[in-house]
Amino acid sequence: MKNLHDLTPGLVVDDSTASGLLGDPTLGGSFDTKSGTLKWVRLRVLLKMPVQLTAALWLVSLVVVALTIAPLFETAANVQNLEVRFLAPFSLDHGWLNVLGADGLGRSELGQLIVGTRTSFLIAGGVVVVSATIGSAIGMLCGYAGGWVDASLMRLADVIVALPTLLLALAVLFVLGTSIINLVIVLALSRLPVYMRTAEAQTRSLRERTFVEASRSLGASSRRIIVKDIAPLVLPTVLTLAMLELAGVILAAAGLSFLGLGLQRPDVDWGTLVADGRSYLTVAWWLTVFPGFAIALTALAGNLLANWVRAMGDPNQSGRLVAKIMPKGNREPVDK
Amino acid sequence: MSLIEEEEAAQPDLTESPEVLLRVENLSVDFQSERGHIYAVRSLNFTLRAGEVLAVLGESGSGKSVTSRALMGLVPSPPGRVTGSIVFEGHEIAGADERHLENFRGKGIAMVFQDSLDSLNPVYTVGSQLTEILRVRAKSSSKAAQAEAVRLMSEVGIPNGAERLHDYPHQFSGGMRQRICIAMGIALKPRLLIADEPTTALDVTVQAGILRLLAGLRKSARMAMIFVTHDISVAQLIADRVMVMYAGQVVEEGPVGDLVAASAHPYTRALLMSQPGLVDNWRKLKPIGGSPPENVRKLHGCPFAPRCPIAQPECIASDPPYVTVGQQRSRCFFAEDVHSGPR
Amino acid sequence: MARVDRSLEVAEGETILQAVSLSKEFSGGGAFSRHKADRKTLAVDNVSFDLRKGETLAVVGESGSGKSTLARMLLNLIEPTSGSVLYQGRDLTKLHARQMRDVRRHLQMIFQDPYSSLHPTHTIFEIVSEGWRIHRGVERPQNYRHRVDQLLEQVGLPSAYARMYPARLSGGERQRVAIARALALSPETLVLDEPVSSLDVSIQAQVIKLLMTLQEELGLTYVFISHDLALVRVVADRVIVMSAGRVVEFGETEDVYTRPKSDYTRSLLESSPSVLVERLSRARANERTRLGSTGEGPIAQAPPRG
Numbered sequence: 001m002k003n004l005h006d007l008t009p010g011l012v013v014d015d016s017t018a019s020g021l022l023g024d025p026t027l028g029g030s031f032d033t034k035s036g037t038l039k040w041v042r043l044r045v046l047l048k049m050p051v052q053l054t055a056a057l058w059l060v061s062l063v064v065v066a067l068t069i070a071p072l073f074e075t076a077a078n079v080q081n082l083e084v085r086f087l088a089p090f091s092l093d094h095g096w097l098n099v100l101g102a103d104g105l106g107r108s109e110l111g112q113l114i115v116g117t118r119t120s121f122l123i124a125g126g127v128v129v130v131s132a133t134i135g136s137a138i139g140m141l142c143g144y145a146g147g148w149v150d151a152s153l154m155r156l157a158d159v160i161v162a163l164p165t166l167l168l169a170l171a172v173l174f175v176l177g178t179s180i181i182n183l184v185i186v187l188a189l190s191r192l193p194v195y196m197r198t199a200e201a202q203t204r205s206l207r208e209r210t211f212v213e214a215s216r217s218l219g220a221s222s223r224r225i226i227v228k229d230i231a232p233l234v235l236p237t238v239l240t241l242a243m244l245e246l247a248g249v250i251l252a253a254a255g256l257s258f259l260g261l262g263l264q265r266p267d268v269d270w271g272t273l274v275a276d277g278r279s280y281l282t283v284a285w286w287l288t289v290f291p292g293f294a295i296a297l298t299a300l301a302g303n304l305l306a307n308w309v310r311a312m313g314d315p316n317q318s319g320r321l322v323a324k325i326m327p328k329g330n331r332e333p334v335d336k
Numbered sequence: 337m338s339l340i341e342e343e344e345a346a347q348p349d350l351t352e353s354p355e356v357l358l359r360v361e362n363l364s365v366d367f368q369s370e371r372g373h374i375y376a377v378r379s380l381n382f383t384l385r386a387g388e389v390l391a392v393l394g395e396s397g398s399g400k401s402v403t404s405r406a407l408m409g410l411v412p413s414p415p416g417r418v419t420g421s422i423v424f425e426g427h428e429i430a431g432a433d434e435r436h437l438e439n440f441r442g443k444g445i446a447m448v449f450q451d452s453l454d455s456l457n458p459v460y461t462v463g464s465q466l467t468e469i470l471r472v473r474a475k476s477s478s479k480a481a482q483a484e485a486v487r488l489m490s491e492v493g494i495p496n497g498a499e500r501l502h503d504y505p506h507q508f509s510g511g512m513r514q515r516i517c518i519a520m521g522i523a524l525k526p527r528l529l530i531a532d533e534p535t536t537a538l539d540v541t542v543q544a545g546i547l548r549l550l551a552g553l554r555k556s557a558r559m560a561m562i563f564v565t566h567d568i569s570v571a572q573l574i575a576d577r578v579m580v581m582y583a584g585q586v587v588e589e590g591p592v593g594d595l596v597a598a599s600a601h602p603y604t605r606a607l608l609m610s611q612p613g614l615v616d617n618w619r620k621l622k623p624i625g626g627s628p629p630e631n632v633r634k635l636h637g638c639p640f641a642p643r644c645p646i647a648q649p650e651c652i653a654s655d656p657p658y659v660t661v662g663q664q665r666s667r668c669f670f671a672e673d674v675h676s677g678p679r
Numbered sequence: 680m681a682r683v684d685r686s687l688e689v690a691e692g693e694t695i696l697q698a699v700s701l702s703k704e705f706s707g708g709g710a711f712s713r714h715k716a717d718r719k720t721l722a723v724d725n726v727s728f729d730l731r732k733g734e735t736l737a738v739v740g741e742s743g744s745g746k747s748t749l750a751r752m753l754l755n756l757i758e759p760t761s762g763s764v765l766y767q768g769r770d771l772t773k774l775h776a777r778q779m780r781d782v783r784r785h786l787q788m789i790f791q792d793p794y795s796s797l798h799p800t801h802t803i804f805e806i807v808s809e810g811w812r813i814h815r816g817v818e819r820p821q822n823y824r825h826r827v828d829q830l831l832e833q834v835g836l837p838s839a840y841a842r843m844y845p846a847r848l849s850g851g852e853r854q855r856v857a858i859a860r861a862l863a864l865s866p867e868t869l870v871l872d873e874p875v876s877s878l879d880v881s882i883q884a885q886v887i888k889l890l891m892t893l894q895e896e897l898g899l900t901y902v903f904i905s906h907d908l909a910l911v912r913v914v915a916d917r918v919i920v921m922s923a924g925r926v927v928e929f930g931e932t933e934d935v936y937t938r939p940k941s942d943y944t945r946s947l948l949e950s951s952p953s954v955l956v957e958r959l960s961r962a963r964a965n966e967r968t969r970l971g972s973t974g975e976g977p978i979a980q981a982p983p984r985g
Contacts, residue, residue: 541741
């Protein structure tokens with residue numbers, strides 16, 4: 001029997017206890033890189049969540065459509081064929097292009113939808129990307145700097161919020177003229193404060209965390225701290241916001257287009273389609289319903305995915321999520 | 337006044353063998369979570385007599401806090417599950433429903449928590465929180481409750497009690513707030529006060545004051561206490577008996593003096609030997625290798641075996657029995673050897 | 680072992696750091712506050728001391744004593760309102776950012792809370808090697824992997840930990856990582872702000888032993904901030920006692936503990952649980968021989984049981 005006083009000096013961690021903690025990736029919420037990097041595991045988790053997966057697939061396929069095949073349908077969307085005016089959907093009599101019906105000028109609804117997808121996503125994507133990057137960057141700088149920089153820029157955000165989007169849009173589009181670019185600028189401007197405020201608030205609290213202090217004590221510059229310490233933690237929040245915003249921006253763009261402030265023909269997005277179809281709601285419901293449906297589905301997909309993104313971004317929650325979805329997959333046996 | 341002088345002033349009248357206030361048998365608390373089954377407390381057995389102070393000593397993951405919550409019926413029932421028997425003054429309270437438990441909470445058993453700022457509602461004055469207890473539970477009139485609240489404030493050592501009743505919790509220092517929490521705890525004159533690490537977050541000088549207060553209350557109010565702590569010195573100061581917990585189990589139990597002078601469990605010994613207060617040079621510190629387990633899942637064998645310097649194969653294969661050695665109970669195959677080993 | 684820049688070599692026992700009349704004033708309430716209560720608070724009030732190479736200087740005090748603020752001022756993480764910090768002859772308060780950054784290689788800090796001092800989405804490898812990326816030229820990128828393994832070994836962690844995220848590690852292990860991170864730049868002086876207070880009792884001894892062993896092996900100088908008097912007694916060569924921002928006592932450890940000059944120190948010592956226990960145990964032992972009773976809690980002694 002070993003001498004009772006012969007306790008190990010504790011300089012080397014006992015293997016058995018280490019593995020007791022290691023064996024379970026859910027403890028503390030992260031998981032080891034044996035099963036692959038953080039990103040791949042998250043992807044595998046997504047693959048096992050049907051609802052979120054569907055949402056993601058829907059959005060991805062829309063993007064694919066927007067980027068690849070949409071240009072091919074431009075002719076279909078603009079060619080007027082009075083023979084098929086107000087053609088009802090769900091019949092292949094006049095070719096598969098008209099399977100979703102046709103509008104008052106005989107233009108294929110399917111074609112317009114696809115082209116509209118591209119426009120909607122370009123706008124929404126553009127707005128979200130521009131406002132998210134610029135907004136969160138400003139927000140982080142403000143939050144970290146504090147003082148008058150923070151105060152003044154945040155007041156600027158307040159001003160933007162105070163202005164009604166519509167009024168802003170009116171002003172800008174009147175001056176600059178309606179086009180996709182201008183629409184993107186206007187909407188991006190109006191969405192800026194949301195990211196600014198979120199990023200600023202989060203940065204303000206993160207700034208006080210000990211690991212920031214530790215980075216400073218190592219000699220890290222403010223720029224380095226913002227980029228390496230603060231941004232990775234602000235990113236999931238911003239991403240979640242962006243997903244939710246995506247839906248909102250599509251709706252906002254549609255709204256503006258619906259009011260006639262947005263795009264003019266031949267530029268067409270889902271909003272203009274809904275607007276055009278409004279007058280014919282009783283005779284040609286498909287002109288409004290299909291684009292409306294597309295808007296709603298995309299908004300829903302954005303919301304569903306947003307929740308997943310948020311959960312994955314939080315180190316505490318992601319571990320639990322992984323454990324729930326993949327009970328056996330990653331883990332080494334606990335009892336060694 | 338030092339602690340010793342205080343005790344000279346008032347010896348408790350415990351000439352007759354005090355009756356058993358609390359009897360806990362086979363108390364187990366486990367949690368079903370997405371992380372699997374966690375056994376926070378396993379087969380706890382102990383008794384507490386009237387006026388006795390029991391310290392529950394343990395580190396993180398030992399189950400000491402869960403135990404204190406289980407005694408009050410505060411373990412959320414899914415995901416937690418409390419089995420076993422808790423008999424307080426003859427009544428079974430384990431698994432009792434809320435209505436039944438209300439008869440005991442506050443009046444029979446009261447609790448003081450670690451975080452006094454969190455325990456008090458920040459939007460109500462201290463006075464209203466104190467009097468609320470008296471008005472609702474003791475059915476006092478407003479006037480009587482007010483008077484009693486003032487008396488309680490002075491009993492726990494807060495000067496200008498009458499005026500300070502109108503203050504809000506954030507206007508008090510940490511130590512004062514904890515005293516207020518203690519006042520709320522003793523307001524209904526419970527027979528048992530459970531204190532879960534009440535001084536851990538406080539400064540050393542403030543801690544000494546709180547400990548004196550509790551010791552005094554125990555005498556004047558004939559109140560038993562269960563004092564949860566991780567600090568063995570605090571246990572030595574306040575307790576009659578100590579129950580050492582590790583990974584949800586009691587590994588040793590006995591009178592505090594005997595347990596510290598000649599412990600019968602390797603964990604207790606190791607804990608004592610890693611205290612800086614007991615050596616004169618850091619080189620003589622003898623740390624325990626490894627870490628205390630956080631979420632216990634295994635069910636067989638001694639939980640301390642992975643870190644134990646005298647562990648043998650049987651320690652991992654089977655559960656050690658409880659062995660009575662001297663005045664203590666220890667859960668170790670080698671309890672006697674440990675007990676008689678060199679100090 | 681790492682190469683150390685010993686260009687400003689100071690001999691053992693000589694002064695390596697000097698705090699000269701350090702003060703820090705915090706103004707509460709923000710720019711627009713008109714409340715009288717939001718007056719300026721003097722967190723640190725005219726503190727001066729010297730730090731000798733190779734020693735462990737402890738700063739003890741209760742909460743609000745200013746010890747943590749003082750620690751941060753030594754590293755210029757908090758700017759002093761007045762006074763200066765002289766490190767190897769240079770006044771840190773007068774350096775601009777670039778110069779201060781160079782000095783930081785020599786002066787590192789270990790923080791109190793291991794649960795928040797490591798960035799949650801950086802791997803242990805990234806955390807430990809961070810210093811080399813900030814101070815390019817200290818270590819070649821090809822060597823990072825090898826050096827991180829070396830450092831992890833030095834603090835008693837398996838090299839497999841390098842790929843993990845902090846959430847997987849226990850408190851004691853995280854603190855070891857923090858130590859490895861601090862040592863990566865081969866500093867001469869470490870400021871330790873309550874390095875073990877957040878850890879379990881049984882782990883505290885492990886980490887303390889590690890820290891003290893490393894001090895011997897690497898010739899480090901420590902400023903050890905703590906509220907734990909028993910701990911300070913066994914690790915410190917000299918002790919500063921602070922109260923309300925001021926130094927109330929400063930001397931060799933044993934002198935301070937056995938012959939304290941200030942009343943505050945005395946009351947602090949007397950309130951420490953381990954000291955109390957010692958005193959009461961002795962008294963109880965005397966009582967026991969007098970009454971013949973068995974061991975009971977010293978605060979409320981019951982008469983002997985039959």
